[in-house]
Amino acid sequence: MALLTVFTPAYNRASTLPRTYQSLCEQECKDFIWLIVDDGSSDNTRELVEGWKNQDNGFEIQYIYKKNGGMHTAHNVAYENIHTELNVCIDSDDRMAEGAVKKIKTAWLKARNKNYAGLIGLDADMNTGRIIGKDFPHGLKETTLGGYYASGGDGDKKLVYRTDIINSVPPYPVFEGEKYVGLVYKYTLIDQKYKLFVLNDVLCDVEYQMDGSSNTMFRQYLKNPKGFAFLRKVAMTYPISKKRLIRDCIHYCSSSLIAGNKNYISESPRKVLTVLCTPLGWILTTVIKKKCKLI
Structure with a gap:
C-alpha cells in the first residue's frame, strides 16, 4: 500500500485541476494515491479524471462524486475513503511543490515512531515563489497548529496528518442549508493531544482564486x-x-x-x-x- 493519499476536493475546477495533476506526475517519488472528491461539479471534471486514470502516470487515481455540500463535506468523504498511513489535501487550484512527496516520506520515516499527529510544512505563492506568511523559526522541531499561530506564526501552512489521527476526532458537522464549516475544527481538537513534526520545506504552491472561500x-x-x-x-x-x-x-x-x-x-x-x-x-x-x- 502507498504511504500517502493526496486528496483534492473539486467543485467546477476543470480549468485548474490539470495543473494539480501535472504537479503530481512530476513527483520523483510516486508512493502516493491521488483521490479526487468531486463536490457536485457541473463541468467536465469527471471526464478529465477518467482520462487521466487511463494514462501511465505512475500512481493510482481514485475518483468519488458527491452532491455539492461544501469543502468540509468533501473532506468528510475523503477521510472516510482514505486507507494510507498519511494524507494531505492539495486543492484543485494548487500544485504539489517539486519533490514534496519525497520530502514528506523522508521526514515521516524520521518522525513516525514519536507519536506525532503528522507533519506541518509550508505553502508558497505559485506566481512569486514567496512563502505564504512566515516560515518556521530556526530550530523549531515540533509544534501544534494553534501553538504556531499563538507564538506569532502567520499564513496558511500545509498539514500532513496520520489518517488514524484525523479520523479519531468527529467529522465536520453539517448544518441544513449551509455549506461551510472551517477545516480548523478537526485540527483544533487534534492539537489538544498531539504535536506536529515541523518540515521547513514548501509542500504546496498555491494561488487564491477570486471566487474561492478566502475571497x-x-x-x-x-x-x-x-x-x-x-x-x-x-x-x-x-x-x-x-x-x-x-x-x-x-x-x-x-x-x-x-x-x-x-x-x-x-x-x-x-x-x-x-x-x-x-x-x-x-x-x-x-x-x-x-x-x-x-x-
Whole structure:
C-alpha cells in the first residue's frame, strides 16, 4: 500500500485541476494515491479524471462524486475513503511543490515512531515563489497548529496528518442549508493531544482564486452563520490567546445573531464574556451586512 493519499476536493475546477495533476506526475517519488472528491461539479471534471486514470502516470487515481455540500463535506468523504498511513489535501487550484512527496516520506520515516499527529510544512505563492506568511523559526522541531499561530506564526501552512489521527476526532458537522464549516475544527481538537513534526520545506504552491472561500468570507458569514458560530464555540473552548478569545466571542455573538439563535448565551462556553461581547457582535453584524451591500 502507498504511504500517502493526496486528496483534492473539486467543485467546477476543470480549468485548474490539470495543473494539480501535472504537479503530481512530476513527483520523483510516486508512493502516493491521488483521490479526487468531486463536490457536485457541473463541468467536465469527471471526464478529465477518467482520462487521466487511463494514462501511465505512475500512481493510482481514485475518483468519488458527491452532491455539492461544501469543502468540509468533501473532506468528510475523503477521510472516510482514505486507507494510507498519511494524507494531505492539495486543492484543485494548487500544485504539489517539486519533490514534496519525497520530502514528506523522508521526514515521516524520521518522525513516525514519536507519536506525532503528522507533519506541518509550508505553502508558497505559485506566481512569486514567496512563502505564504512566515516560515518556521530556526530550530523549531515540533509544534501544534494553534501553538504556531499563538507564538506569532502567520499564513496558511500545509498539514500532513496520520489518517488514524484525523479520523479519531468527529467529522465536520453539517448544518441544513449551509455549506461551510472551517477545516480548523478537526485540527483544533487534534492539537489538544498531539504535536506536529515541523518540515521547513514548501509542500504546496498555491494561488487564491477570486471566487474561492478566502475571497468571499463576508458573504460566507451571512450564508453560513450556524457553521461559523459552531467554529467560534470550539475556538472559545480551546483559546490560543486572550486577544483571540475576545475576537472569537465577538464573532460568535455576530454569527448567532445572524442565525437567529436566541439561546446563544446559554449555549456559549464563555457566558459572561458573551454577554459583554454582544453589543460588539451587533456592530460586527452591521459591518458584515454593509460589506455585502445588503444595507
